[in-house]
Amino acid sequence: MTLFALTILGNNSAIPAFGRNPTAQILQMIDESFLIDCGEGTQLQLSKYKIKRSKLNRIFISHLHGDHYFGLIGLVTSLGLLGRTHDLHIYAPAPLQDIINMQLKVADTSLPYQLVFHALKEEGLIVDDKKITVECFKTQHRIECWGFLFRQKKNPRKINADKVKAYEIPAAYYEKLQQGFDYTTKNGTVITNETVTIAAARPKSYAFSADTIYDESLVEKVKDVDLLYHETTYLKDLHERAAARYHSTTYQAATIAKKAGVKKLLIGHFSSKYEVLDDFLTEASEVFPDTELALEGICYKI
């Protein structure tokens, strides 16, 4: 089975509290790891959960509030000290590039690897690899803020070795079969694609919807994903405070999940005012039953 899993490194908002760390997530897709947001202490969390830094090739930063990126410069610097030589791609709001460069400059540090900075400008495709794509989309927050949508590409159908042999289909035609075409024999008999191939696993998707006020335009953006991460800074009774601070409540996150028809909802970015998190799960589940709390160190298979 193709690896597609999300590990939570931090699930708290703003001020670290009750042992909860600020936002950071590792998404493993096939043979790459992606880091989504990088709150203070993320490099320590990577060590704690034994995440291989060598496989970390892309970092996505949603916005420039500290609890989402203050750990980035430490990680970038440490990767250099550890002798990394292969490229590291950062996708983030434009001003982050100056912040990083300024800090490298005052330290008189040249990284031994290439830091490739991609300033987020408009919604759409930002990564188009062999096996995956990543799109970014805007969310409504107090400052410029981006969500990210990770999709596996559709896998080719698998050749049924016994059947292609039995029907004497030439190997040169296998690629066509993988793409779903039927095969017509010399005497005109049509061998349907389903007869000689096996469907590949359905490509899956993960949406990280970042910090956001309740915003129904998100519904279209995260439609039908297998896993949606939506922030729930507050319980439902504090919807006024949530709106004032451009954050969401349990009910609001669950409503977006329901309207978007996602398979599963993961909630996080809990306010430091809450020590116990049980009510978050209870409230969100009332609206959208297939909800889970984003808990540090837990790996959620997608």
Next chain:
Amino acid sequence: MTLFALTILGNNSAIPAFGRNPTAQILQMIDESFLIDCGEGTQLQLSKYKIKRSKLNRIFISHLHGDHYFGLIGLVTSLGLLGRTHDLHIYAPAPLQDIINMQLKVADTSLPYQLVFHALKEEGLIVDDKKITVECFKTQHRIECWGFLFRQKKNPRKINADKVKAYEIPAAYYEKLQQGFDYTTKNGTVITNETVTIAAARPKSYAFSADTIYDESLVEKVKDVDLLYHETTYLKDLHERAAARYHSTTYQAATIAKKAGVKKLLIGHFSSKYEVLDDFLTEASEVFPDTELALEGICYKI
């Protein structure tokens, strides 16, 4: 007894390793707390060791290598979120001010308290309070780097209540007695100061000598202090690597302590290549017996 104590929040160099955090120390002097350096995660360490942030009024940053200041912006921001209203003074190399301001600006954050930035320019007095002074001095490192010398001011002599009453010395003269003057009665008899006052405790001092190559000019700068913190990134066999990287070894730190005639030496800033620290203590003690390892969470009384 007057409070003068140092708590270590981090003792590692460069990359966090073996559960050791980057440099940060809390110096408690009388009723104030000073933070010396602020590596990533310092705000979490302050919580872990239950250090009251409300008493933290001055932060001293030695230099702009990340393991000495990457935790500062998180702390500064969190103090704002926690509703601090009283001034916070930062003493640091000049470029840090732009780095902080740029990060506050992109987050659209205005702090609810005044951040008073003091750019370090020349050696000498930087704080002159009622009861303490702080001086800064240059150390030899790869980039601009500063050490800090904290001194209690000389306390006034204490009035012996029984004696001043017995000699019928008027209260108006007590301040003179505290300053060390004798008292002459109306009939010309001299009451010596020692007869009616008690000597105050000797003022003490702490020197944080920051990151530095072995540098004998430090000897004069930290002469006779009660406690000297000196970095020992490497054991003595790696003196060539230490010099190349502008760091010090155990023998070198202990030699400075010995030549300066300090009362006690504290060593830290251990390289991530060492898991066990015993050899640091053994080697430094060979040259300067009154040495201790700077260990996280330990409070060293001065």
